[in-house]
Amino acid sequence: MRNKExxxxxxxxxxxxEIYDALSSETMGHTDPRFAKIFKNSLNLSKQLFNTDGEVFVIAGSGTLAMEMAIINTVAPGEKLLVVSHGYFGxxxxxxxxxxxIKVETLQAEWGQQISKELLEEKLAEGxxxxxTVTHVDTSTGVMANIEELIPVVKKTGALFILDGVCATAALEEDMQKTYGHPDYKIDVVLTGSQKAIGVPPGLGMVAFGPKALAAREAxxxxxxxxxDIKNWLPVMNDPVKYFATPPVNxxxxxNKGMEMVMAEGLEKRYCRHSALGRAMRSALKVYGMKPLAMEEVAAPTLSCIIYPEGLNDAEFRSKLASKGVVVAGALAALAGKAFRIGHMGNATEEMFxxxxxxxxxxxxxxxYEANIDAAxxxxxGIYRSV
Known part of the structure; x- marks a missing residue:
């Protein structure tokens, strides 16, 4: 990689x-048939990633825009939305x-823990x-939602299941045709961004709508x-030579290159690699006396929130790391100054970690502080190579 940090x-x-090279290619017109071919290929690869029999929308914007797109096209003003939150981004x-x-009600987990299916059942019983909405992995806490348990609870009520995959897509399975205990119990919407486990620079929001979510918009x-409004984008997604708003060509x-790399690695292999990477990093950091916020059974494969040893200065620690070319993130909300967040996803290599x-x-x-580097x-x- 040519990255300096x-x-x-x-x-x-x-x-x-390879992705930088694609990004820096000569800009074509956004209605050029050559560009339309590249755009169409990326859309087809996205449909394969989500295994959807619905539609995928790829537009200029962030994950937050994708969140908005998912909500306004499925839930009308005055209707009720339940937000299942495992942290800041939920x-x-x-x-x-x-x-x-929209009338919003919430189930908020204690940071570092999951919402149980029993608690969700109790809330949904209100009708x-x-x-x-469920955030697959919350970027603030490193907690992974147990969608295997949550999807059937939601779907048996007839509600749509909207999955925020921003910090999970391409590292965790988000198969929209997979059934969870009943033929109709499926994920209805997945939203995500380009810059996390897919490994592409920030700038694109992606939303996949299954048949029931598309029907909700139609109604x-x-x-x-x-x-x-997905209706404005649908003609473009079906035929990218058409125009609604100028797509970010580069x-x-x-x-497209990032998605080709994801699919070339193979989804199952990529999921296993991320799972091993998360477990390996958390276990190695424990050698240094650093404690993950999330217990291993609920911890995400894509990032970890790591609590500092007693007395360690957050700003000094992260500044020293950055001066040596390693950039990690501070913690949010009540954990600010007490922990840091480290990503272990996308196309980062074993050698980097x-x-x-x-x-x-x-x-x-x-x-x-004592730190046994060889042991870490x-x-x-030992963990990463055991996969």
């Missing part, structure tokens, strides 16, 4: 040279939906919910959006 934040993630659905006059006479080049562990250990030693690296390699 190891960008180990929870996104963006390190970008491979909570983001609350103000987003309220802006559009009347059009849809339920609405209008939505509270123009750019985010980002589509990069996205071995080097990062060495630099983390050296930095801890400089700050007066051996722990990482």
């Amino acid at each position: 190891m960008l180990l934040v929870p996104g963006p993630t390190p970008v491979m040279d 909570d983001r659905f609350i103000p987003l939906a309220k802006v559009f006059g 009347g919910f059009k849809a339920v 609405m006479s209008s939505v509270m959006g123009y750019y985010t 980002m589509i080049y990069a996205f 071995v080097k990062a562990l060495q630099i983390i250990g050296e930095t801890l030693q400089e700050m007066g 690296v051996d722990e990482f390699k």
